[in-house]
Amino acid sequence: MAQPTTSVLCTDLGFEWPDGTRVLDGFHLAVGPGRTGLIGLNGAGKSTLLRLIAGELTPAGGTVRVGGELGYLPQGLTLDTTLRVDEALGIRAAREALHAIESGDSDERHFDAVGEDWDVEERARATLDRLGLARLGLDRTTGELSGGEAVLLRLAALLLRRPDVLLLDEPTNNLDLAARERLYETVAGWSGVMLIVSHDRELLQHVDQIADLRDGAVTWYGGNFADYERAVAAQQESAERLVRAAEAEVQRQQRDLIDARTRQERSASYGKKRSICRHDPKIVSGKLKRQGQETAGRLQGLHTERLDEARQRLTNAEEAVRDDAEIRIDLPRTAVPAGRTVLSLDAVRLAYGGTVSLELRGPERIALVGRNGAGKSTLLRTIAGELRPLAGEIGTPVPLRHLPQRLDVLDDSLSVAGNVRAFAPAAGENAIRARLARFLFRGARADQLAATLSGGERFRAALAALLLADPPPQLLMLDEPTNNLDLASVRQLTQALAAYQGALIVASHDLPFLRGLGITRWLELDGGLRAVDPM
Known part of the structure; x- marks a missing residue:
């Protein structure tokens, strides 16, 4: 899918784990404006890719380029329970400087710490309220937070930074229904570049395009997850029709090959009998036999070549059908x-x-x-x-x-x-x-x-x-x-x-x-x- 501009660019990217397991090899990805849902089977490398983009992992080859400031919300997030909420949000220094200025301290260091962010407290409280964390005071510690609240607090810290590119890895894990709804609203209202790894189908309804990571490459689909499902269903229906047609062609070529061999055997038997009846000299009968064998070889080679081509078309058609195997049990x-x-x-x-x-x-x-x-x-x-x-x-x-x-x-x-x-x-x-x-x-x-x-x-x-x-x-x-x-x-x-x-x-x-x-x-x-x- 063509992108008007590129905010994340991975070129010829390679990565393998210390045990030699290769995850990505010669991988390319270009992500432009909007919200992109990155999906794929477990083990395809989705979380690894986000960590490479975020700089947490070093690629074995290739390059990663990000246009602008990047924010990253990883899976399995844990917070230091001794942190104050304003520390977790990354605004403690600015708050303390702001309070010092309000109390009459005009030290230049305080103005440098605040910068242009004079409404930092108001924005922080508004962001917490939007994510359902209004009860959290900025001076409280994070020790009382549940796992889901810790995820939302980390997301609030990212939103306050206003990054150009935001990476989210399974953000709805451990969130209850109310928290999920707030996250959905946040994603739907995001106007920058967002790359989301998720299996949450409702969350994926709020993206602008789907990137399907499969077999080390990405296939792009426009629209949300429902649009993706419809597109894949149509592709699979077409691929299965091609498989059925290719199977029928293989069977036809197999029959043609058998029929050609049968006709040639009959022709050779008839020619031999006719030569005997005519009392042809050995040199003549040998020449006729060789000519028959050469003709038979050409015909058999032609039919074999057609059969091989049909089998290759069948293989290609079968490869286009997804092998997301189904569990079939009886209990x-x-x-x-x-x-x-x-x-x-x-x-x-x-x-x-x-x-x-x-x-x-x-x-x-x-x-x-x-x-x-x-x-x-x-x-x-x-x-x-x-x-x-x-x-x-x-x-x-x-x-x-x-x-x-x-x-x-x-x-x-x-x-x-x-x-x-x-x-x-x-x-x-x-x-x-x-x-x-x-x-x-x-x-x-x-x-x-x-x-x-x-x-x-x-x-x-x-x-x-x-x-x-x-x-x-x-x-x-x-x-x-x-x-x-x-x-x-x-x-x-x-x-x-x-x-x-x-x-x-x-x-x-x-x-x-x-x-x-x-x-x-x-x-x-x-x-x-x-x-x-x-x-």
Whole structure:
């Protein structure tokens, strides 16, 4: 896609990790004005690319050029909890100088510190208010902030700097629904250059173009994520038609080659019989035989060449079809009868939250929503037996499994197959590998150490270990399962959960994902549990 001007330019960029894993090689990217959504499969190099642009990583080759001041919001952000809010915003020196001037101190150093930013406090408070952080006083420390609030505070600091180019890496991870809405508004109102790595489909509705990083190169699509999906669907439909046409052409060329060989064999047999009947001299019959063989060779070569060309066209057509493989599993042993009690909570007082009561029957699907810090993770961990309740009774009459945000159910020293074996020790090796193949761990991939898996692979392996456990879970609890998953992995997770026949509780802020799960009840945790309308 042609850009009117270029604000970020990567030329012939190369990068590899110390272990020799190559991420980018001869990579080119030109980003111009507007908001660009950078998408791609886990492991494609999206976050690595942002770190290269931000100067946090040094390329092995090539160049990165950024036009103007750059701001960068990384994943996994942590703040020093001893910082004051104005320090985290980067305005403490300017504030102190401004206060000194207001108190009558006319030292030139104070004027230099303030510069042209005389309204810094007003702008800071307005920015915090816009991001839902109005309760934060500029003199308070950041120790009381949740993970989501820390992300928003860092974003506020970037907005105050007014950078020419803003890089955001999975900015909605750990944000509750209200915070996400504020971030969406901020992105929609951004007038500079913005490059966003995200799997959040609603966030990607606010971009001007999509850059799809695949196989070490970027393909550009104009419009937002919905426009991208329509364009890709049309491309895939056309690519699949070409595959079908190429397959038919290969079959036709194969038939033509067989028919040509059959005709030539018949012709050669007929010529030999005719030569015998005519009593042709050996020199004549030999010449006729050689001529026939030469003709047959030319014809066979022609048909073989046409077949090879048809096969190449088929290969090219197949390469144009995306291989975002789908999970295909069957989990009948997870089924729960409609009236069976799966979970009961009787006035359970949580260690870090309120008091909750709940009865769950049959294969219900619960969406657990609520603000950051409301205690959703605490509730799931308490049900799973990882935390003790302060009071109340918990009944879990069916096998249950809990997949936390940290994905720490896997043993990093074991292979993918070894982890599944640990959850299902009675299962045979062939059975384990056959089941893992349906989770896209085929052949040698099942022997890969858990410690070496990408984020999406690790999630798939953890989900496989839990769903293939013995006994299989009839209650499955997932805590923010789509964090750090690419769009293909989210689709694969949705497919896996469609095959799951037990009860499901999912804590998530990802509304499109929740809507795709067939949720039967939406519950909000805020001191207690209350039913809310579908979102």
